Amino acid sequence: MEDLIALLPFDLPHPALLLAGVLEGTVLAAVLALTALGLSIVFGIMRVVNVAHGEFYMLGAVLAWFVTTWVAAVTGGPPWLGFAVALVVAPLVVGVIAAATDWLVLKRLNYDPEATIVATIGILYIIQQLALTFYGPYARPVEAPFDFRVATPYFGYSGYKLVVVGAAIALMLVVWLVLTRTRIGLVMRATQYDRETAQAFGIPVDKVYAGVFALGAGLAAIGAVLIVPIRQADYLMGGDPLLLSFIVVILGGLGSLRGTLVAALFIGLSDGIISTLYDATLAKILATLLVAMVLVFRPQGLFGARAA
Amino acid sequence: MMRSVILHGAMIALLIALEPMLSEYHHGNLARILVLATYAVGYNILFGYTGLLSLGHAMFFAAGMYGCALMVRLAEWSVGPAFIVGVVCALVAGLVVGLLALRTIGVGFMIVTLMFAEAAHLTIAYYNEYTRGDEGFTIPQAVRSVAGLDLSDTTTRYFAALTLFSLCLIASAALVQSRAGRVLVAIRENEDRVRMLGFDPFRYKLLALVLSAVMAGAAGAAYAVLFGYAGSTFASVQYSIFPLLWVLLGGPGTTLGPLLGTVLMFYLVDYASGTVMPGLAAFVEGSFGIDAPGLASAYLLLVGIALVLLVLFAPRGVLGVVRARVVPWLP
Numbered sequence: 001m002e003d004l005i006a007l008l009p010f011d012l013p014h015p016a017l018l019l020a021g022v023l024e025g026t027v028l029a030a031v032l033a034l035t036a037l038g039l040s041i042v043f044g045i046m047r048v049v050n051v052a053h054g055e056f057y058m059l060g061a062v063l064a065w066f067v068t069t070w071v072a073a074v075t076g077g078p079p080w081l082g083f084a085v086a087l088v089v090a091p092l093v094v095g096v097i098a099a100a101t102d103w104l105v106l107k108r109l110n111y112d113p114e115a116t117i118v119a120t121i122g123i124l125y126i127i128q129q130l131a132l133t134f135y136g137p138y139a140r141p142v143e144a145p146f147d148f149r150v151a152t153p154y155f156g157y158s159g160y161k162l163v164v165v166g167a168a169i170a171l172m173l174v175v176w177l178v179l180t181r182t183r184i185g186l187v188m189r190a191t192q193y194d195r196e197t198a199q200a201f202g203i204p205v206d207k208v209y210a211g212v213f214a215l216g217a218g219l220a221a222i223g224a225v226l227i228v229p230i231r232q233a234d235y236l237m238g239g240d241p242l243l244l245s246f247i248v249v250i251l252g253g254l255g256s257l258r259g260t261l262v263a264a265l266f267i268g269l270s271d272g273i274i275s276t277l278y279d280a281t282l283a284k285i286l287a288t289l290l291v292a293m294v295l296v297f298r299p300q301g302l303f304g305a306r307a308a
Numbered sequence: 309m310m311r312s313v314i315l316h317g318a319m320i321a322l323l324i325a326l327e328p329m330l331s332e333y334h335h336g337n338l339a340r341i342l343v344l345a346t347y348a349v350g351y352n353i354l355f356g357y358t359g360l361l362s363l364g365h366a367m368f369f370a371a372g373m374y375g376c377a378l379m380v381r382l383a384e385w386s387v388g389p390a391f392i393v394g395v396v397c398a399l400v401a402g403l404v405v406g407l408l409a410l411r412t413i414g415v416g417f418m419i420v421t422l423m424f425a426e427a428a429h430l431t432i433a434y435y436n437e438y439t440r441g442d443e444g445f446t447i448p449q450a451v452r453s454v455a456g457l458d459l460s461d462t463t464t465r466y467f468a469a470l471t472l473f474s475l476c477l478i479a480s481a482a483l484v485q486s487r488a489g490r491v492l493v494a495i496r497e498n499e500d501r502v503r504m505l506g507f508d509p510f511r512y513k514l515l516a517l518v519l520s521a522v523m524a525g526a527a528g529a530a531y532a533v534l535f536g537y538a539g540s541t542f543a544s545v546q547y548s549i550f551p552l553l554w555v556l557l558g559g560p561g562t563t564l565g566p567l568l569g570t571v572l573m574f575y576l577v578d579y580a581s582g583t584v585m586p587g588l589a590a591f592v593e594g595s596f597g598i599d600a601p602g603l604a605s606a607y608l609l610l611v612g613i614a615l616v617l618l619v620l621f622a623p624r625g626v627l628g629v630v631r632a633r634v635v636p637w638l639p
Contacts, residue, residue, distance in 0.1 A: 105616060108620055131611070132606045
């Protein structure tokens with residue numbers, strides 16, 4: 001076996017490094033899947049490509065910092081208390097902002113695909129620059145709610161990161177149950193299938209759209225709150241998740257829940273492994289080119305038959 | 309036809325006449341605006357006349373900029389031939405991207421161009437050994453001259469920028485009044501009908517995209533030569549959004565809209581970030597005690613607000629409204 005490995009034309013990475021890559025990749029994949037799921041639901045049901053999705057994510061992280069700081073200052077309680085409050089408050093606030101955006105802007109554009117993209121680009125800058133205005137150009141950490149380490153054969157790994165993976169999986173399961181097993185989900189799917197008929201049957205389509213947009217943004221915000229003890233919060237952090245979510249959602253097939261999850265796992269793991277072992281920029285170049293080629297050569301399977 | 313010649317001639321004459329009256333500060337600004345407006349004129353051919361909304365034009369601007377600047381920096385070419393290399397780079401990029409991206413339409417086209425531009429931006433960052441990434445590099449003043457003319461001199465620089473802008477403006481005005489230009493507008497209005505009339509929309513769209521890319525590339529190369537700097541910020545998404553904003557503001561599908569939009573937006577951002585925002589920041593902190601550490605530098609807020617307001621309330625832009633209400637023959 002040793003001889004065989006010596007014959008390989010490249011160096012095998014050390015198993016510890018490989019394990020670290022897989023673990024980091026899994027954490028990234030979990031949060032990415034949650035964020036991309038939000039983007040996918042919004043496109044699937046509303047046919048809106050939300051370019052501001054990354055900023056809802058950023059807003060979740062920044063709000064988590066404000067909330068945890070405030071709770072710590074007012075109650076003097078332990079870190080987990082502030083974090084728990086942030087986990088509820090941040091997605092709710094982001095959801096309300098998203099619903100207001102839908103009502104003030106997207107609805108008035110009649111959800112015209114091209115106009116909504118231009119408008120969400122504008123919203124991207126507005127949210128990002130307001131965050132810069134009131135939060136400032138800093139990167140600030142949020143303390144993890146608990147601190148324990150899990151032993152691996154090579155190193156101790158942050159237990160919090162593994163909890164993030166579990167929480168993300170649980171949340172996605174909840175979303176899936178809501179979409180497929182509840183009345184709310186049925187109403188959403190009816191609206192997706194045929195907006196006019198749904199309206200004729202008394203479904204309040206406007207409210208469904210606002211709710212779906214809020215749900216999509218809220219999922220991104222939850223993902224950000226979960227990640228912020230690992231990665232600091234700053235006003236430019238929305239760019240990467242937006243790009244990666246686009247990649248995941250397009251590769252997986254827009255509006256397809258299963259496709260999104262599989263693609264998130266694939267992109268998250270490969271990004272984690274490639275960035276740990278090689279170079280993050282190269283991984284992203286390849287992924288963006290792959291997405292462009294998929295859209296050029298297989299548009300029907302990915303944007304669906306109804307896209308203009 | 310005659311009216312169009314007079315209109316564009318008058319515009320160029322006005323820009324020539326303006327030169328001796330400009331202060332040092334506005335001199336530099338207007339030269340920059342003319343180069344960026346050239347970029348917008350190119351963008352307008354594709355977006356305003358052909359109806360194709362690209363979110364990746366920064367890659368063509370950057371192709372021209374780096375094609376030119378890297379020839380000067382690495383191969384030590386003089387800026388004249390290097391400028392041509394830059395334009396050729398943009399042409400090739402336009403051709404390759406066009407052949408692929410024009411297979412998609414609508415939202416697909418927007419995202420494909422966005423992804424190609426992002427890949428180009430990341431590639432520039434990846435080879436930072438040569439491009440120096442974000443930080444960029446300067447082109448020394450000593451080599452920035454063509455045929456004995458020192459392009460870093462403010463007057464020469466202004467007229468060089470004006471020459472490039474005028475050429476592109478006249479080319480775009482001639483194009484939209486030609487037969488090919490009418491086909492482009494017809495494609496914007498109804499592509500299926502154009503196809504039924506026996507035209508091949510793909511070829512016309514490719515023509516529009518390549519022309520648009522060449523003008524963007526010429527603007528990028530000129531920017532590197534005239535202002536002596538190349539950096540990867542010019543390849544970022546932001547620089548794909550800017551021409552869209554300028555054209556939307558000035559009036560998509562009008563020949564003078566790109567210049568008007570660039571001038572308005574440039575001075576709006578300049579005035580706001582120089583005067584309004586710092587004043588506002590001091591006021592908010594002083595009078596209300598609200599902490600606003602980034603307000604003074606948040607000029608992109610205006611870009612966002614302008615985009616949303618334009619899409620909601622004035623998708624035809626300033627000159628589009630003027631054409632609809634006052635001057636119906638406006639080209």
